[in-house]
Amino acid sequence: MRRLIALALLGHVGLLGGAFVFEAFGFAPCAMCIWQRWPHAAAILLGTLGLAGLAPRLMAAGGAVAAATTSGFGAYHAGVEQGWWEGPAACGSGGSLAGLSAGDLLSTEAPSDLVLCDEIVWQLGLTMAGWNFVLSAGLAVIWIVAATRRA
Structure with a gap:
């Protein structure tokens, strides 16, 4: 069980x-x-506590939930990037101009570092969100196996 927790922990750190x-x-x-x-950070904390001997099975179960959560976020985000579904209104480029004043529309002081969730900024087969989905799903399986193994 400890080796599996350590492996999953290293995966989240990576x-x-x-x-x-x-x-x-x-x-x-x-x-x-x-x-x-955020779920990666939670999994790192849970894995560290599990390796320290604090309820390792419970920490592994929590790690599985954290990994599944970030995997789900990754799947949702990858779908937004691919245009399969809409993302949050405040996060995409497909929103309307409703609610903006004339001053807002004419302003040249828009943040230069604004990153839209529906734009792909890096891709190697999958986008970063897609890789997070796949790799975190694998980590969830490792956590589940660790949680169900005898010490």
Whole structure:
């Protein structure tokens, strides 16, 4: 069980660390990218507590929930990027101009680092969100196996 928890923990460290490395290289995250980071952080905390001996089965079950959550966010985000469904109104480029004043429309002071959730900024077969979906789903399986294994 400890090896599986350690493996899953390292997977989450790698995925979250990779997100920060991409950001350091100029790939600013959108709002949905940030959503995907929080469950990784939770899984890292749960895995660390599990390895420290604090209710390892319970921590592994929590890690499975965290991994499934970020995987679900990744699937949703990948679908938004592909145009399969709409994303949150505040996160996409397909929103309407309703609610904007003439001053807002004419303003040249729009944030230059605004990243829209429905635009693909990097892709290698899958987008970053797609990779998060697939890899986090795999981590969820590892967590589930760890939670159901005898110590």
